[in-house]
Amino acid sequence: MRALLVVNPAATTTSARTRDVLIHALASEMKLEAVTTEYRGHARDLGRQAAESKDIELVVALGGDGTVNEVVNGLLHHGPRPDALPGLAVVPGGSTNVFARALGLPNDPVEATGALLDALRSGSQRTVGLGLAAGTEGTEDEAAPARWFTFCAGLGFDASVIGRVERERERGKRSTHALYVRQMLRQFLDEPNRRHGTITLEQPGEDPLSDLVLAIVCNTSPWTYLGNRPVYASPQASFDAGLDVLGLSKLSTPAVARYATQLLTSTPERGPHGKHAATLHDLTDFTLQSKVPLPFQMDGDHLGLRTSVTFTGVRRALRVIV
Known part of the structure; x- marks a missing residue:
């Protein structure tokens, strides 16, 4: 088997020595080409090259959720063809690793490598559904390119928090759960729309759901992790179904505490759950519209401002080795 290993050298929880050990372990079982990413979007370019290759059967992403997202978007550049495209394997190296853990992989990269090798020997794999989002960005309503996501997307408050965290990381701060909590509190104090939501969810044949402060779109469950504790925004969300949505229409102090x-x-x-919480399960096509541009995130990556995002839940989009 010929495989491409995409390595993020800035992965939070792996050292250069650990990555070398993992590379040697994988290379002992397959014909492996390891490439270290050098710029934002490099993993996407490598995934696309693998998809267009004639002989690469497997792409292994060694990094966090952002690296995995880029690889997936490269693999699916020409659309989902799970039986014709290389399979995807993940070795978690980020701070949270939601996608890998939702697949049932160990969060430790060494243990995950062992699990991956076992899966390859036994031929264990599954085909998972993904989310696809496209919309308009900024204040000029310019079209944003469609992009795949593996476990979640969000418009509004949670995306604002992620944007704050990214700015802190650019200043040299480490990505920790404490950093997320601090930025969440600061965003709450600064949130201009917490009492009067600007988001409307529209889906064909259904009444619109209006005045949402935030909307979290889940492709699987859990939504995220706090350390080893899973957090369930949409407990019914699954890789085998469409997309789930949690919408909140009020973020007053009592509501946030609750x-x-x-x-x-x-x-x-x-x-x-509660009067100001709306939950929707197994959606295939819907749109989030906002009266004002709001921050938007996918798989924990802040993508700027959006006024409209159209979502599609695509079943059986990608073959994964687990």
Whole structure:
């Protein structure tokens, strides 16, 4: 088997020595080409090259959720063809690794490499669904290119928090759960739309859902992790179904306290609920419209401002080795 290993050298939880050990372990079982990413979007370009190659059967992403997202978008540049495209394998190296953990992989990169080798020997794989989003950005309503996401997207408050975290990381701060909590509190204090939401969810044949402050779109469950604790925004979300949405129409201090508590105590059976929480399950096509440009994120990557985003849930989009 010929495989391409895409390595993010800035991966949060792996050292250069650990990455060398993992590369040697993988190379012992396959004909491996390892490429270290050098710029933002490089992993996407490598994924596209692998998809267009005649002989690469597997692409392994060694990095966090952002690296995985880029590789997936490269692999699916010409659309989903799970039986014709190289399979995807993931070795988690980021701070959270939601996609890998949602697939049931160990969060430790060495253990995950062992699990990957076992899966390759036994031929264990599955085909997962993904989300596809396209919309208009900024204040000029310019078209934004369609982009795939593996586990979540968000418009509004949660994307604002991610944007704040990214700015702190650019200043040299480490990506920690404490950093996310601090930026969430600061965003809450600065949030201009927390009492009067600007987002409307529209889907064919259904009444619109209006005045949302935030909308979280989930392709799987959990939504994220706080350390080892899974957090369930949409507990029914699944790689085998369409997309789920959690919308909140109010972020007053009591409402935030209530929903934060519900998220921290969420389970696979129960997530946030209440008068100002709306949950939708297994959607295939819908649009989020905002009266004002709002921050937008996909797979934990802040993508700027959007006024409209159209989502499509695509079943059986990608073959994954697990």
